[in-house]
Amino acid sequence: MPELLLTEIVRLADGELRGSGETRIRGVAPLEGAGPGELSFIANARYLPYLHATHAAAVLVARELSAEVPASIPQVLVGDPHAALARILPALYPAAPREVGVHPTAVVDESADVGEAAYVGPYAVIEAGVRLGARCSIGAHAVVGRGCRLGDDCVVHAHATLYPGVRLGARCVIHSGARLGKEGFGFVWEGGAHRRVQQVGGCVLEDDVEVGCNTTIDRGSIGDTVVGAGTKIDNLVQLGHNVRIGRHAILVSQVGVAGSTAVGDGAVLGGQVGVGGHLKIGAGARIGAQGGVIGDVPAGETYSGYPARPHREALRAQGALFKLPELIRRVRALEKAVLGGGRERE
Amino acid sequence: MPELLLTEIVRLADGELRGSGETRIRGVAPLEGAGPGELSFIANARYLPYLHATHAAAVLVARELSAEVPASIPQVLVGDPHAALARILPALYPAAPREVGVHPTAVVDESADVGEAAYVGPYAVIEAGVRLGARCSIGAHAVVGRGCRLGDDCVVHAHATLYPGVRLGARCVIHSGARLGKEGFGFVWEGGAHRRVQQVGGCVLEDDVEVGCNTTIDRGSIGDTVVGAGTKIDNLVQLGHNVRIGRHAILVSQVGVAGSTAVGDGAVLGGQVGVGGHLKIGAGARIGAQGGVIGDVPAGETYSGYPARPHREALRAQGALFKLPELIRRVRALEKAVLGGGRERE
């Protein structure tokens, strides 16, 4: 484990030092768990009570909270402690060296093209016609189906499945148990049964897409399902056939997007959000957690609730809902006063 | 890739030709992506703007939209373009030939009975006493537990798990990462801890059932969990112990059905629907996406919302909700007029 002087931390964080820069830092820990040699951080006033009891060797502090830090603790003032941590952590926790080579138990079809310095783990299966870019890493048991193409530096974790023909850009990360490129859920009712409609579209992830554990992204029925560059998808998300997600979007865990819906660049879908089929969510729109979207959402808007409406309107309506039982009583009282006692109604 | 004359497409689609039947078709693509040699289609007036700009060689058109198609494009008029596509696609995109035989890396217990012309892929594990019907296909890494029985022509995709004793009818399709037959979530509180109640029921899928990626179907506690013939289940669905799904039902992705609930034939549960335990959803009932069912639903009815109510009633109530803040103001004004200014209340 490396050890850094606090002055080096200050430099990495592009921060301002208060107290001794000679403190030695070996790791990072939350305020309540930090001990000697550990850097902690505070970004949210909610955690101030922990600050006063911490045993951290130093604290990374959001500038607006700096007045709260006891003078006895060396501190590093920054604008955004989370962004600063993102730059500090790799110095304290260097990544394990990347493995290279094909594990003897991997089954790699002879027609597959494995890029330079790539890694293929134990029991991975690489089918015919696959092209793996340089420095790709394929985890244990992962299955890369016929004709898949992966750009350089992709990481496919253990147990992920790429159905045939999936295409990934460069630097994609596919987590364990993700399933890419299954035929979409398309049936027609004919002859007294649901008959499968063959799904001949593709499943395309552009550069720098991350897909969480056990997430499922179906191939297109006709035309492709596409996830734009830089988009990050959490665990247990479902994207139906022909969904198109823009660039740099964020899909939090357990989101479901139904077929043929388009989500714009930079949109954010909160946890468990559901979006109906054939809709458009504009660029930069945000949908609050558990929201249920049944119509188009304009660019830049924040929607929430079911059915999802502009967030301010949804909040007002939800707040009013809890006044409703009392409102019913008030209306009854008014009816009595205006229309007479005989007008008692439920 | 096969190439068909448009006249052959007309015959497969059972449609009506307008324009030249000599056009050659090599594939199918959406209106905005189609190029020379590609057939496109339009089923929904929403996509008319794309029609006028398309470069498709020919278009499959819902009869009611035919007046909208530029005369310059050969067209095939049909009642239902999606049903027609289902018949055209296999001719343009023939399936890869089915593989046969047991991969040398598969672990097949000597007591297992592998049917005629079946396929067992790399690293698949077939445990003791398993019976695989004729022409079954078991994908890479799939695990078929002790004593499972699969009918003819089943397809189990890569990484699926059948816990011991699961029974599948003929022609079932189990997608990657589906987990069938785990013991149900049954505990009793005893001696200061949750104690597992042994789950001794089965997990039974009848003929022609399809199960999506990463879907989980638990075995029964006592008596079986059963999915009826022809039912199609999407990705990431959860069925609890002793759930009984009827025939030809549709369960869209991320649905959850709690223990001992019965869902009737032909019912449709929209995406992310949740159904409580020990309930009955009647045959042909439909539950709108994200609906939360906490009581029985009569056959043939459409319910939505939380708690799920008849759809029309739910729509009316949701619409009214957004008028509520204004209604509160109106009631306050009435109170002022009727009861006097001193009666100001929140």
Next chain:
Amino acid sequence: MPELLLTEIVRLADGELRGSGETRIRGVAPLEGAGPGELSFIANARYLPYLHATHAAAVLVARELSAEVPASIPQVLVGDPHAALARILPALYPAAPREVGVHPTAVVDESADVGEAAYVGPYAVIEAGVRLGARCSIGAHAVVGRGCRLGDDCVVHAHATLYPGVRLGARCVIHSGARLGKEGFGFVWEGGAHRRVQQVGGCVLEDDVEVGCNTTIDRGSIGDTVVGAGTKIDNLVQLGHNVRIGRHAILVSQVGVAGSTAVGDGAVLGGQVGVGGHLKIGAGARIGAQGGVIGDVPAGETYSGYPARPHREALRAQGALFKLPELIRRVRALEKAVLGGGRERE
């Protein structure tokens, strides 16, 4: 299959016998499916109609329903039939003998420490520095990453993934396809892209935790994600980074808990519940199915709905909602009476 006299069942159930204790019992089945030699049970008045038609050899009956059982059927009266079944089932359905040893196809790193009488199944991968306790059982294809530590008697089912560094207490059960210890969903926006924040915390499950199929539990960003002893987690659940679940909690399927939220001892989250980030749910609190929690919940309270509110209040508000369209009409009538016909408003 063992066969027991009903008198032995009475003893195991600590119940009271009515009728002949000489009846022989070979298995347990639901009322409508039970035949000769089978014990059935009734715990809920909802199933009384099945009782009168049952062919069960004997019935386990909740004391308060005993008057309903036909005198012709031998019965065992107990306080809680489910708890009684939990004690009876192991005698009728003895577990298959536990396998021991390392399958020849397993890849076990030479630096791994495999405990006494442990089992490692076909194609399982045990990476460097892993410590497996005594009698652990690792299923087919399971992957236990670098440096994981498992207590005694843990069961990891087929296809589960433990990312590097996960720590399990004793007697944990990890079901098929569960993913433990993936780096959390943490990014900062910098230079026009979402940049990953390295996640250096751990993923810790204490003793007797059960994790369902395809559930995902992320490692902490800084500090650990922790699940307390005796907690049971169902299928398809998502726990974000730094979540802390107390002891003996119950998380029903498809629950999602966002990062840094703490759930107290004995809390119960119903199916599809979503809980926002950085919240506290008190000990013993219960959240109704599909509830959306966006604020702290006090200990011992029952909340439901979205946004989750005290259950009684939520029920009242939801009930009132469906009276709202009529209330709007009543207010309009009042306005007409009080303010005159010209005041017609929508």
